[in-house]
Amino acid sequence: MQYAPTLKEKTAQFIRILLPILITQIGLYAMNFFDIMMSGHAGSADLAGVAIGSSIWVPIYTGLSGILLALTPIVAQHLGAGRKKEISFSVIQAGYLAIVISLIVIISGSLFLDLILQQMKLEPIVRQIAHDYLGALSIGIVPLFLYNVFRSFIDALGQTRVTMIITLASLPINVLLNYALIFGKLGFPTLGGVGAGYATAITYWCSCMMAVFTMLYSKPFAGYRVFKQLYKISFQEWKTLLQIGIPIGFSIFFETSIFSAVTLLMSEFATVTIAAHQSAINFASLLYMIPLSISMALTIAVGFEVGAKRLGDAKQYSFLGISIAVVMAVLTSLFLFFFRGEIASIYTQEKEVLELTKQFLLYAIFFQLSDAIAAPIQGALRGYKDVNATFFMSLVSYWLIGLPLGYLLANFTSAHAFGYWIGLITGLAAGALFLFIRLLFIQRRFAKQSTT
Structure with a gap:
């Protein structure tokens, strides 16, 4: 990441940061x-169970x-302000926090997963597949959360191409293991949807190891000597990470959990409806x-400029990102409208599921424009370290407006x-409007502070 004085140079640098992040995501x-998708081809029960x-x-x-995404604006602002010695300390503390979070998840899952599944109106075979899929996935939870820390560090330095390469190297491993474990190929047992859980867990371990190797032996990461000193746990640094990260985590949780809540509420419908809904929401x-x-690219770019106290440049990046997102939303909406039949056929060949999926995909078109405004603004606000507003927005727009109305x-x-x-x-539309107003307010507040 470096200073780009003109809009043309900012656009070029932003795209260089964005494209690898997009491919990685x-x-x-x-x-x-x-x-x-592959579980769906093993059967509708496997598709519903994995869903x-x-x-x-x-x-x-x-x-x-x-929560761990808090590391990105912290590192970006350290970098923009020239505080490079602080970076390795923050990364290690985030790694410790990631391990603690992972262990809490594993323990909680062992205690409460059966209870959660028993409360749902599921066919017994679907319930069992869901349980075993999550049990298999748990093997990879620790490396997954650690990889999120390492990725936040790498991306915050503007080296997003590196995490792209790691992801592209991991993906074929996941697909091959899915093929082997779901369908019983290459000498492995036929595990159906449960095999997808084992395949993904193994892939998480591979991704984490590749990130560690990169940080140890590749430039510029090796120069930060992240693993050369294992600092003592600093609860003060954890507090800093949590103060920024908890609102980020909750806002993301409220946003993603609303879709999961809908899927769970729809368990009262037939397995065919669940499968069609999940196929459409997946795409x-x-x-x-x-x-x-x-x-995510805006968090890096805006955080870098705010750290360097170039507030006008941070504002330019914000609206540049929103503009690109809106253009892309128009294109993806057209794609959904004209190719919804072909998209549905990716997931299933069962006629009833196919037709229902096509109908759900029409509604998915309306998600595109709201997401194109709301998501980039959240990233820009995180660059300013303004995270509480997105938390409040997610709670109100999704859980107090979207879900009750639905x-x-x-x-x-x-x-x-x-x-x-x-x-x-x-709910998405209401959230997008609120966030846009909040971004304008924050930009004005920072501008006033810089003149006083």
């Missing part, structure tokens, strides 16, 4: 995508890993990687399962 999400398991795991993972979430990646429409109108999607779209 697509690669990471593709693991979940291939889990669900339910993912609906429980994804909000927990994204919410808790969101819509894949497209969400575009505004999410722009958001429940009413699904249960008291003819919209049925589609009612939940209408509620989500309404």
Whole structure:
């Protein structure tokens, strides 16, 4: 990351940061995508079981890993201010925190997973597949959270191409292991959807090891000597990470858990409806990687400029990112509209599931524009270390507006399962409007502080 004085140079640098992040995010999400898609070809029960398991795991993972995203603006601002010696200390402390979070997740899962699944109205085979899938996935939780720390450090230095390479190297491992363990190929037993959990867990270990090797032996990371000194636990640094990270984590949790909550509420519908809903939401979430990646790139760029006290440049990056996201949203909406049949056929060949998935994908079009505004603004606000507003926005727009409205429409109108999607779209739109107003306020506040 370096200073870019003109808009043209900023655009070029932003795209250089963004493209590897986008490829990385697509690669990471593709693991979940291939889990669900390949499980679907093993049978609708496997698809529904993995979908339910993912609906429980994804909000927990994204919410808790969101806490660790606090490291990105911390490192970016240290770098912008020239405080390079502080970086390795912050990375190690975030690593300690990641291990503690991982252990809490594993212990909590062993205590409460059965209870959660028993409360759901699932067919016994679907419940068992969901349970065993999550049990298999738990083997990779520690390296997954550690990798999030290492990735935040690498990306904050502007070296996003490195994490892209690690992800691209990991993805074929995941697909090959899915093929072997789901379908019983290459001498492995046929495990169905459960095999996807083992495949993904092993892939997490591979990604983590590649990141460690890179930080030890590749420039510029080796120069920060991250692993040369194992600092004592600093609860003060943990406090700093948590003060920034907890609001980030909760805002991400509220956003991702709303989709999982809808999936769980839809367990009262037939397995076919669950499978179609999850297929559509899975692809819509894949497209969400575009505004999410722009958001992450904005955190790096805005954080760097704020650390260097170049507030005008930070503002330019903010609106540059939002503009790119809106253009991409228009393109992805057109893609969804014209190719929804082909997209649905990726997940299943069962006629009833296929037709329902196509209908759900029409509603997914309306997610695109709201996400294109809300996600980049969240990234820009994190660059300013303004994180409490996004937490509040996520709670209100998703849980106090989106979910209640969706429940009413699904249960008291003819919209049925589609009612939940209408509620989500309404919540997303409300959140996007609130965040835009908040960004303008923060930019004005920083501008006033710089003149006093």
